[in-house]
Amino acid sequence: MSLTSAATLATLDKTGPRRITDLAVAEGVTQPAMTVLVRTLEESGLVERKKDPSDKRVTLVCLTEAGASYVRTRRQAGVDAYARLIDELTGDEVEALAAALPALLRLAELESRARQESGR
């Protein structure tokens, strides 16, 4: 599974159904690339297309139950992997990490904002 595919599924999970162009912008790829990517996800049964009744041009991409389950499984695997790593740190180190979490979150948000402003 490509990085972009995984990120797209995560985005759908976070924000609900989106149109193709939206997803392309969100993941920083072109619209044709997202069209192809959505097709492969659809063929894998992880998403489905729905027509927007208010604008017949747009197709809304929705997570299927299988897709949502895939995202949860993947996320849990990541959480577990990091939990195992953090288990090997000392108590002081874990405390320092916990204390830095708000700053790290802010930094991540600033970085994603900066990346959007500068083109990708």
Add this chain to the structure above:
Amino acid sequence: MSLTSAATLATLDKTGPRRITDLAVAEGVTQPAMTVLVRTLEESGLVERKKDPSDKRVTLVCLTEAGASYVRTRRQAGVDAYARLIDELTGDEVEALAAALPALLRLAELESRARQESGR
């Protein structure tokens, strides 16, 4: 410039000349992929091949002056970008980050070790 190319240049800068197979393992790609990648870097003038006199099968890949300069420029750009972001944090947040740095370094090292053990 591909992610793998940049990582390869950084590795060469950190550890000095390396053989193709070494680089492939270090970057987690196959040897033919690294052969092609080194050729493009060579054509760009960023690295050069040298023959190992003690084993005529191996070709040692070395950073050229242009390659070293490229790595430095790229690194400085990254440092500057993060400096700008950190400038927007509060004093407390910066302190928390600084206090967490040793733990983050340990975590990164554990993670890279885990990744090597598990295949990539």
Add this chain to the structure above:
DNA sequence: AGTCTTATATAAGACCTTTATGCATCTGCG
């Protein structure tokens, strides 16, 4: 010398991306 292993190169194909383009639908203005 003969055989196995190691280091690199080459070739063919898969996958993901981009630009260019086409078609359908919507929107706004005369």
Add this chain to the structure above:
DNA sequence: CGCAGATGCATAAAGGTCTTATATAAGACT
């Protein structure tokens, strides 16, 4: 109302980077 331009998506062609399979050359060991 009707048509011109804008918008949303799909398709096609081409490029880049990767993989597997295979070839070639050199070292190592009996």
